[in-house]
Amino acid sequence: MNDELFNLIERLANLLRQETRLEGQSLGLQPIQQEALYYLSTCNRYSDTTLAVTEFLGLTKGTVSQSLKILESKALISKVKDKKDKRITHLNVTEAGREFLKKTCPPQKFTDAITSLSIDEEFETKTLLKKVLSNYQQATGRTAFGVCQHCKFNRKTSDGILCDLTKEALSSDDIMLICREYVV
Amino acid sequence: MNDELFNLIERLANLLRQETRLEGQSLGLQPIQQEALYYLSTCNRYSDTTLAVTEFLGLTKGTVSQSLKILESKALISKVKDKKDKRITHLNVTEAGREFLKKTCPPQKFTDAITSLSIDEEFETKTLLKKVLSNYQQATGRTAFGVCQHCKFNRKTSDGILCDLTKEALSSDDIMLICREYVV
DNA sequence: TCAAATATGTTTTGACTCGATACTATTAGA
């Protein structure tokens, strides 16, 4: 009863948030800004836009636009207009941004705490939480945000890997990233 | 890599937060206020104070004081001065408060999502997350907030159950609640 | 073809969160 799964997740999230807040102080970064930055470092070229971050964080685009503006002002990300569609702006994490993430994300003490789990236990936890997350996303009608590699549209051909949705070629690095168009 | 445990937890927490925000709209309640209310409905008489909520949520007491003021103004909690120590104010969840929690906490769609797990899987996930949470709390030097029943100070005597810390008698309901003084 | 609808993103506004700081009241302890 007192150990409801949702309670555990909220408590872990609260602690993570707290540690994140501390680690962001050196650069004056808020937790939500760090979450956006982290997301941008893990997503592919179809998913590095304001709207994708909006969907990922579950906020409104106006709110996210503000946070991204701050990240840009601190030179942690840079904005690049899309060549084909001029409405779209791609958000690239700068070297400084990656540097910051490497030091702080995931938070050190959390990483330490995980070492109490065995390899198998950690894998098991991830697997089960992924299942819950996937179901929850579906129930709330939210975008799945899965890894390119495991997407329905990802196709291996004799010429290499292809995205069936965009018809573009994908590198071996590409397919490790998170995509907002992900479909099971 | 893309499925880091901390990433999964943050994403689940973001979705929970979003659903919580929606469910709080009817009463004009913010997510953090609902978290405080929920905590107060699960804690024992040693842990129903402003400072305990502060520790639990990992915020500062000024911030929490404001949130509690709003909960009181909406008649979801009531404040009762401690008889012995006049500095202390106990926070009781009112009937209206419990009514609200029963409807919204945990969020319906999250509960639905969990049903994708078997009983064993859910238990396993809880067990492992509890382990991580416990370690994380210890690493960050935070209060443990465990269930009274499993605390070191909980002692069963011929006269009933006793708290060795406060030397007070505990009922069978008491020992199911969360205590800030919890020690493994 | 070209106007209407749609999509991406920014700005503004007002309510709220949050940490920091200063403050009051009460209790503990040397």
Next chain:
DNA sequence: TCTAATAGTATCGAGTCAAAACATATTTGA
């Protein structure tokens, strides 16, 4: 006794957030 510690409140400024209005760019479809 009288100083330090503890519980809690009040205020401030920076930032989050949703909502709405807005500016561009693209797509749709008559």
